[in-house]
Amino acid sequence: MIRVVAPLPVLLPLLGAAASLVLGRYPRAQRLLSLAVLGAVLAVSVTLLLLADADGAVAVAAGGWPVPQAIMLVVDRLSALMLVVATTVALGVLVFAVGQGVTDTAAQAPVSIFHPTFLVLVAGVGFAFLAGDLFNLYVGFEVLLTASYVLLTLGGSARRIRGGITYVVVSLLGSLLFLAAIGLVYAATGTVNMAQLSFRLAELDDGTRTMLNCLLLTAFGIKAAVFPLSAWLPDSYPTAPAPVTAVFAGLLTKVGVYAIIRTQTLLFPGAGLVDDLLLLGALATMLVGILGAVAQVDLRRLLSFTLVSHIGYMVFGVALSTVAGLAGAIFYVVHHITIQTSLFLVAGLVERKGGSTSVNRLGGLAAASPVLATLFLVPALNLAGIPPLSGFLGKLGLLQAGVEAGGVLPALLVAGSVVTSLLTLLAVSRVWTRAFWRPPAQEPEADTADASAAQEAEAARDAAGSEDTGGSDGDRPPVPAPLRDEELEQAARTGADGGDADDAEDAEDAEDAPDAGVADGIVPDGIDPDGGGDSRAPTGRAVGAARAGRRGAGVLARAGVARRYPELRAALARQAEAASAVAVREDDEADELRPDQRRPLPPVLVATTGALVAVTVALTGLAGPLYALTDRAAGDLLERVPYREAVYGEGPADSAEGVP
């Protein structure tokens, strides 16, 4: 039974992707197909988990080749559990993406590409979890990475290309390192089968073994974003569409963590020096990551940094290489996959509702949408590790394991974990107080004394100097306010229709925006700088005003530089021109956030996010059985016998050595 079912988590999504490509012209059929495929994969994964937990690990040799030569798929408790969690999260994100695609009727992203690519991604993740040899782990990685390149640059706007380049180049380097490591492992041992490697690596001398271990860890560390290798993540993740970021944050780094777990338990058990290095890496990951998160004001970047930071917890548990540590790490992986995914989905909802992800510009969301506030608060507290929730249980397990292990480094790690947990609470509670609790009437910038003083000075200066600004504008006489307003509105409308941007509009951008922005902030009935001028909530208005001001300042910055570097001026002028045209055509985020689309929260999206949040809460309720399961999985991993027996059959393990 399990032999038939085991390849399905890879096969089904791949076949589904092919069918989905064929169905590219029928979006509805495509959606149904993707949902059906992922639903089936989820069912298969749950079956695998139940079977693997009941009967122990099972290995399937693809194509019926003899064991060490064949391509092996190994289902043990760890891989089955990872499969279940990954598929659950992927299904949730897919529903969210479908919901978003349905509500955002504008053809922004090529949705017909999204579905097949997403399925390929799921197939790659499944293959990486099931692969029984190093080279197929590499292939699994490549499959999911290639899919992720496409998803990250979906739509191909300037921002995404820029973020995508970082991600692609770093991932490529990681893959090459991994491949080189595989080559060296093969040169040293003559096999890439993991079960066989677990015997043969033990026979190598210490130096070679440590080198191979470090090479593999470097490659996996890049994927998992462990500290010195984590700088790429916060730069590339936040630019992608919300569902894509969510699934990346949940799954991709965890595949790296999974590979680290396998390496450190099956291939290189008891590697003392390397484990110490990993502990230090974990400590640095936690602290540097969370300090980065505290410094951020953009919600998505903040979440990306907490993602990096909390990878440290898992590496901590793995590096302890005790049953308790591994069990805690696996539990934490499960918890973290669901929690990060739901938080990124909530960030998508916040962006939709508030029109921004910068906490300086958001405000009053708790009053505007209590549901959204709940959806943010519960996973945020969970992430920070507030007692009854699963984040607390995961951290507690790791702390216990650290204390049990004893020694200086684990003690340091325990302290670091506590500090990280507290700083996480600080980071998310700042988001909560600013974006959700702050009264909507309050000016976005008024929360820092510095900023409000600057604004007042600005307003005073503008009042005095407005004539000056208008008068010395050489090309265009000053336009009276009502006319400007009309012009703006018209420009906004043509902009929304994807029409050309006229230079009057650009001049408006350059000169009026800062004044109008400030004026609107101070005098609520002043000129509405937002072209829409519709009956939006005060929040939106204040936010819009602030944004207009900033945007104007951005133009000013360019202008100031152009003055200092005249040779750049022509180029800048053309940029300003083209930028507005591109903004309309290229950037789907701009479309998503047009005022008329900003307010409603489609029930499908809320329900999906709610369901994922419910899963995170359910993890708390299921923590007992889940911890028992991860305990058993950790026991299997450290014992190593179940994995070998699954591959080589029940015979005495050493007989396997006779095989070439």
Place this chain on the structure above:
Amino acid sequence: MTPTVVLPVVIGGLYAAGAYLLLDRSLTRVLLGFLLLGNATNVLVLSAGGPAGLAPIVGYAEPEEMGDPLPQALVLTAIVITFGVSAFVLAVIHRSWRLVRQEVIAVDEEDRRVADRSKARADALDPDDIDPGDLPVEDSVLGAEDRPPDLGPPTGSDVEGRLARDHAGSASDDIGLPAARRRRR
């Protein structure tokens, strides 16, 4: 059979050249660097198979004389993957060229933000900060000559102080970013 010196030297040379190219700002060179690194890795994996031998076909050669077929199979897979990914990178480079007429890696958003925070505005506005990645976006709808020659307000001397006040305490991702957020909403 004596070990060959040629392969390690070739591998080392390719790695060195590839790493050097990978550190360049120009994406085309990054791609070339990636190709060199990929080839270096492929040769490395190939040389992991041990000494050369006859083609591993039963009946053609005795098993003792055969070369190890597994690294060849691995390298074949790796070549296909490298090829596919290179094609993708090339597409990204082309897209980047279409969008910003440049194929260099632009200054990072985070760097900008940090620069914005510092009071020393002069540093934040040095030419490197508005590097070409930020410059002309897409084929312009209107040429440069259609633009009013002056973009900003006439009080140029105060622009920097004004910016510093505008952005005190805030970390805006609007600053200097192309296209994405300039349009009124």
